[in-house]
Amino acid sequence: MYQQINEQFAAASRQFADTAAQINRLAIDNATQVFGLQLAALEAGATATFAFLGEVAEVRNPEQLKAVWPKGLQVARETVERSIATGQDVVGRTLKTNEAIGQIAKAQFEAQAKDVSDKVAQATKQK
DSSP, rough: OOOHHHHHEEEEEHHHHHHHHHHHHHHHHHHHHHHHHHHHHHHHHHHHHHHHHHHHHOSSSSSHHHHHHHHHHHHHHHHHHHHHHHHHHHHHHHHHHHHHHHHHHHHHHHHHHHHHHHHHHHHHHOO
């Protein structure tokens, strides 16, 4: 009797560990992708900003400043657009990852519920 309980506990523990490993893999992959996306957006924004600041540093009179000013607004607009697009992509990827995690959890709950109901049915037949 105790051996059967120990075997069931060991099987449940293995299944829990496997499921946790799958979920952790998904979460780490998502975090890696999100970090890469955000880093790429930051790099692009910094590159554009430093290029603009380089042009501003070369300005020597108000007329040149008037010519450079629209470029600064363009850089700011592109940076905001890039940030919004990256944020949307991050949210989309995170939602997909969470859905995958939810499906894994749902499958585990369904498998456990089926296993328990099968064992209850088997036990009631034996009595």
